[in-house]
Amino acid sequence: MKWLLHIRLALYLGSGAIGFTALGLSVLGYWWSPASPLIRDEPALLMSVGDVEGASQAYLEQASGWGSDSEREEALWRAARIEAVELRSRKRAIEILEDFQDAWPDSEHRADAFALLAELYEPAQQIRSESESQAAHDARVRRAARTWKRAVAADPEHAQAGDWLVRSAVLWTEVGQLQRADATWRMASAYDDRRIEALMAIAGTQLADAPARAYRGFSHVLSEASSQGDATLARLGMATALERMERYMDAEEAIDLALSEDLDDPALAQRKRRLETIR
Secondary structure, eight states: OHHHHHHHHHHHHHHHHHHHHHHHHHHHHHHTSTTSHHHHHHHHHHHHTTOHHHHHHHHHHHHTSSSOHHHHHHHHHHHHHIIIIISOOHHHHHHHHHHHHHHOTTOTTHHHHHHHHHHHHSOSSSSOOTTSOHHHHHHHHHHHHHHHHHHHHHOTTOTTHHHHHHHHHHHHHHTTOHHHHHHHHHHHTTSGGGHHHHHHHHHHHTTTTOHHHHHHHHHHHHHHOOSHHHHHHHHHHHHHHHHHTTOHHHHHHHHHHHHHHOTTOHHHHHHHHHHHHHO
């Protein structure tokens, strides 16, 4: 009988050891699973030791892992930013950002994602490379211009919305889409931090075909100008419009008024000398 008790005791202890081993393995498996806090912190740990590529890959794995929707959304956004900003991997960043927009159309990062896409769509240099056709270059510029406006549409109240519209307007002008540029400048004029610049640009585009309208536009800018520099540019614009209308004496008077406020401006002095020769 005693030997039977020993066998039962050994079996009991053995089953306990197996249970503890299984428990230990399950705990270990959890900590290394996609659901564990350790895995969630892995990208930040990799960034802290300078492994930027590893951090990007870790975020991509999280984005397709078992986390919540908000965790997967945030992981994909962070991977896109790392690829675009840290690694400067333009093609890869565009792919991830386009996937992000498709996967998370209601994301709080949607406007910023469009802005980052627009920046990546823009040609690296305004002058096209010899290996790129003019048509391809212009197509990239138009795509960027549209995407900047999509960023604003996604969040019109964004702190950088006015800046994005200015970039869009400049790009539309670059490819000769003047009507779209004008419409975009008018949208930008609704933002206080870009209003004067936008109104100045609108008036400037009217100088060639509608100088009288341009003159009124620059006069309006002058009435709203809060800095000496803006006032000087507005008076130069007014003088240019008057020259286009062949009202040279009035143009010179506008320059004289500007000089009375800003004696040291070389552009005003040069324009004054040129008008004197015409007169």
